[in-house]
Each structure stands twice: as structure tokens, then as C-alpha cells.
Amino acid sequence: MAVVEGGNFRAAAEKLDVSSVMVGKHIRQMEEFLGTRLLHRTTRQQSLTEAGAAFYESAQAVLNQVQSAERSIESMQVAPKGMLRISAPTTLGTCSIAPILPVYLERYPQVQVELVLSNVRVDLVAEGFDIAIRIGSLEDSEFVARPIAPYRMNICAAPSYLAKRGTPETPTDLVHHDCLCHLVWRGRNVWQLGDGREYAWPANSRLACNDGHALRAAAVEGTGVILQPEVLLKSDVDSGRLVPILQSFLPTSRPVNLIYLPDPRPRHKLASMVDFLLQELGAGQA
Numbered sequence: 001m002a003v004v005e006g007g008n009f010r011a012a013a014e015k016l017d018v019s020s021v022m023v024g025k026h027i028r029q030m031e032e033f034l035g036t037r038l039l040h041r042t043t044r045q046q047s048l049t050e051a052g053a054a055f056y057e058s059a060q061a062v063l064n065q066v067q068s069a070e071r072s073i074e075s076m077q078v079a080p081k082g083m084l085r086i087s088a089p090t091t092l093g094t095c096s097i098a099p100i101l102p103v104y105l106e107r108y109p110q111v112q113v114e115l116v117l118s119n120v121r122v123d124l125v126a127e128g129f130d131i132a133i134r135i136g137s138l139e140d141s142e143f144v145a146r147p148i149a150p151y152r153m154n155i156c157a158a159p160s161y162l163a164k165r166g167t168p169e170t171p172t173d174l175v176h177h178d179c180l181c182h183l184v185w186r187g188r189n190v191w192q193l194g195d196g197r198e199y200a201w202p203a204n205s206r207l208a209c210n211d212g213h214a215l216r217a218a219a220v221e222g223t224g225v226i227l228q229p230e231v232l233l234k235s236d237v238d239s240g241r242l243v244p245i246l247q248s249f250l251p252t253s254r255p256v257n258l259i260y261l262p263d264p265r266p267r268h269k270l271a272s273m274v275d276f277l278l279q280e281l282g283a284g285q286a
Helices: 002-006 009-016 020-034 050-074 090-107 159-165 171-176 212-220 230-239 268-281
Strands: 039-041 046-048 082-088 111-117 131-135 144-151 153-157 190-192 198-200 226-229 254-260
Touching: 002 009, 002 020, 009 020, 046 050, 082 090, 082 268, 090 111, 090 131, 090 226, 090 230, 090 268, 111 268, 131 268, 144 268, 153 230, 171 198, 212 226, 212 230, 226 230, 254 268
Parallel strands: 082 111, 082 131
Antiparallel strands: 039 046, 131 254, 144 254, 153 226, 190 198
């Protein structure tokens, strides 16, 4: 299954933490035992044989039964125990999830947590995640979704910058200011704010970067005006290193949800993490 889902022996080896040679050996042993070829293999690609496709489908059903059996035992345990895999967007995960996990781990010493930060939406089933945190509207109706505090943006600048360049009073003033550019905007020198309009700033930003933390550090040093997630800028705003501006024009906040697969049996490990995150991050509106 790891070879099929990973696309090749190397990907399967990395997932299973074994060598590619060992993966190939196991595949050959299975084919010898079954008396049929499961994979068509060349130096460049591989594909399932008819027998391999049937065997893969049956293997999926077997592993689903094994996982169901493991969950039934887990439901009998009084204390949460075992590995929890969580997927979260990079900035939200770094600023909001990672700092509170030590509290959870102290509370539940028999649980191990693997936090994977990426802005790519993962497949909970295929990639083996227990919980994913999603920003924006949801389309996956088969998941349980629990709303938490919405994802807000903020516009700030350092006191030194504002003392030198003045404070923008309306978004149209941005054209006269140095605005820090995130490269994900792909060169667009506009910000779409809460009124739905797009406001331009100078076409040639003096600093562009692909990382929000780097832009935050530059803003603190007085390099320019920054538009980034509230969670990223919060500590600098609280300390006075950054000053919020244009607060009446902030972009519309986006919903955030914890999602996980439904299960008729209680899973103390999963439930403990969901309850903890809802408590620490604040429940949002469904």
C-alpha cells in the first residue's frame, strides 16, 4: 500500500523508515507467496497489475479493520494514550498551536503529538492525520468540524516609522508609504481591505519576502507598513514594538475549524485534544 500511495519504492521506504532495497524485497516475497505479479516495474515508473489492484483494494479493507480494532481498545482506556497527528497552517500553527502544546503534554503524559505545519491541505485518511486545522470555508462534509476563533489580519507599523513618515489615516494614503510585500501576493501591490475595495501602494516595494516572520522583524525595525495575521503580530503589538493602524479598514476575518473523522466509538485521545484546543483557542461561531 505504501508503494502504491507513494508512487515508488523510495517514497514507501521514507514513509516506512526502511531502505528501498528492503521495500523491493518485501514486494517480491509477497508476489512469490501469492504466485502472481502485483506491480509492473520499469526503471522509470511502475503500475498495478490487475491482481495488484485487487490485492491493494483488499489490503485497504484489512487495514481499516485493524484501525477499527485499535480504536475499540483505545475507547476502553481511561487515560488518553498514543500518537496524535495534527496538521495546521504554518503561521497559525507556529504562533497559536505550538506554544500551547506543552500544557497538553504535561496534562496527558501518555500522549505523543506530531505537529505538521504546512499551508497545503492534507488528506486526513491517506496521510494518517487525526486532526486538521483549516482556515476558510469547508467543503468536506464527511468530517466533523468544530469552529474556533476566526483568523484575523492586522495592519501595523513601528513607532519609529510612523514618527518619520506619518500615520496613514485612510487606505488611500498607502500610496505614499513603504508597504512590506509578501511574495505569495505574486507582485500585486494592492491590499483588499474590509470594505471590499483594493487599495494600491507603490509598485516597487522596498522589501519583499516569502516569510511573514521575516516581514514582521523588518516592520519592528521601522522598514515599513505590514499587513499580516493578527496572531503573528500580537506580541509586538502588546509590547508596543508595533502600532495598529487603519483599524476601521481591516480585511474581513476568515473562519477557522478543527476537522476530524467521525467515529461512533469514543476516542479519549482525540476528544482530549479537541476539547483542549477549543478551550485554549476559543470556540468560534459555526
